[in-house]
Amino acid sequence: xxxxxxxxxxxxxxxxxxxxxxxxxxxxxxxxxxxxxxxxxxxxxxxxxxxxxxxxxxxxxxxxxxxxxxxxxxxxxxxxxxxxxxxxxxxxxxxxxxxxxxxxxxxxxxxxxxxxxxxxxxxxxxxxxxxxxxxxxxxxxxxxxxxxxxxxxxxxxxxxxxxxxxxxxxxxxxxxxxxxxxxxxxxxxxxxxxxxxxxxxxxxxxxxxxxxxxxxxxxxxxxxxxxxxxxxxxxx
Numbered sequence: 001x002x003x004x005x006x007x008x009x010x011x012x013x014x015x016x017x018x019x020x021x022x023x024x025x026x027x028x029x030x031x032x033x034x035x036x037x038x039x040x041x042x043x044x045x046x047x048x049x050x051x052x053x054x055x056x057x058x059x060x061x062x063x064x065x066x067x068x069x070x071x072x073x074x075x076x077x078x079x080x081x082x083x084x085x086x087x088x089x090x091x092x093x094x095x096x097x098x099x100x101x102x103x104x105x106x107x108x109x110x111x112x113x114x115x116x117x118x119x120x121x122x123x124x125x126x127x128x129x130x131x132x133x134x135x136x137x138x139x140x141x142x143x144x145x146x147x148x149x150x151x152x153x154x155x156x157x158x159x160x161x162x163x164x165x166x167x168x169x170x171x172x173x174x175x176x177x178x179x180x181x182x183x184x185x186x187x188x189x190x191x192x193x194x195x196x197x198x199x200x201x202x203x204x205x206x207x208x209x210x211x212x213x214x215x216x217x218x219x220x221x222x223x224x225x226x227x228x229x230x231x232x233x234x235x236x
Contacts, residue, residue, distance in 0.1 A: 027058050057093075057096045061089065082173060090167070094166030148184040152179045
């Protein structure tokens with residue numbers, strides 16, 4: 001019932017907006033060169049991943065929503081009600097959302113977590129090494145393609161989870177929901193040219209690229225976001 005009410009409110013919002021406000025989704029410009037993340041992620045992988053795979057998700061998403069009320073919804077709204085919008089929006093909208101986050105949290109000049117963030121991680125997981133182990137396990141045990149996530153739950157806790165394909169924890173089709181603040185792509189196109197079948201090596205290497213200043217900023221934003229408030233708590 002609550003999901004249906006949210007879906008109806010999204011549609012009402014879409015119909016209420018003038019069509020002139022409709023904007024196609026766009027491929028983000030990376031804040032670093034394709035070779036900037038070497039040796040951990042090679043330039044050719046980055047080029048294909050961003051300019052081919054991510055671009056395809058953007059183009060296919062725009063095609064799926066063109067001429068529909070979904071054109072008026074932002075990406076978060078599409079994710080929150082994705083069960084009502086069809087597989088094309090689920091797969092391609094998810095791909096666009098997930099990769100936007102992925103590019104943001106990577107950096108050729110990664111930052112360490114602040115003392116405040118380390119305390120929060122310690123409270124939720126027991127420490128940074130334990131968090132890394134949980135995320136590695138989530139990535140390793142995700143069968144086939146998917147993502148490993150660090151999320152803020154509706155109860156405002158941190159949690160590690162994983163999703164298949166291009167699903168993400170914002171979606172109303174996944175079991176463990178929340179606002180993602182860190183996502184690790186475990187589709188083979190994210191690592192295979194360099195690591196082949198060694199997913200574990202890729203998951204270990206990616207910690208050399210995580211920009212914790214971005215993750216911490218997203219954590220603070222998630223705690224007060226309307227998006228988090230619209231995800232039902234476990235007891236609801």
